[in-house]
Amino acid sequence: QGLFPKWKFEYDAKRNVYRCPAQQELPYRTTDRKGYRQYASDPAQCQHCPLLSQCTQPRNHRKVVTRHVWEDSKEWVRSNRLSPSGKKLYRKRKETIERSFADAKELHGFRYCRLRGLPNVREQALMTAAVQNMKKMAIHLDHLEKQGDTPASPETRAL
Incomplete structure (x- = not known):
């Protein structure tokens, strides 16, 4: 100091x-x-x-x-984040990325790892991401079906 x-x-x-x-x-x-x-x-x-x-x-x-x-790359990222377009994108983070992590933590047991070791933690993370993606697809298909954009096939009804 x-x-x-x-x-x-x-x-x-x-x-x-x-x-x-x-x-x-x-x-x-x-x-x-x-x-x-x-x-x-x-x-x-x-x-x-x-x-x-x-x-x-x-x-x-x-x-x-x-x-x-x-350091050059870090400075480039920092300047990009502080640009007007970077600030606009960063504000979207709370609606996209952080929301996904909060969902995994609260609803899918991501607060604590169930097993020890990197391979087991990686498997839990991948399974959680797969479940979240399936939920998004099911919700998206449901919205499309309600809007009448696509006919409901037996495969989509199963979701």
Whole structure:
């Protein structure tokens, strides 16, 4: 706390470096196992920087900024979600996606998994999704039959 946040450091995608508020470059150093690229400053340059106390606290005077390997994609998704069309679509989420999850949780036993292990949980999720899809189809066919759009066949009456 009290230090510069990451957004104060400017990323140059063309050169693959970060630039600190004092305009010093932080070149790429390494990528860790979690997929974060590390950009580290030169301690010799940072040692005499007037913004050092706002930038980093370690004794070695090195600032490390991390950037995920998928950060470009994450930024694209974030900008798309914050666009006017993205905001409009996101408002629809409560009527579509969240409603489906709530239905699975309340009506189809999705609050708790009945069995342990990934294959068993996957099977329960797929079965729940299949049941929800069958319910949607039955309701849709019922609406079509009531409107008189399609003749009721024996197969549709069975649903």
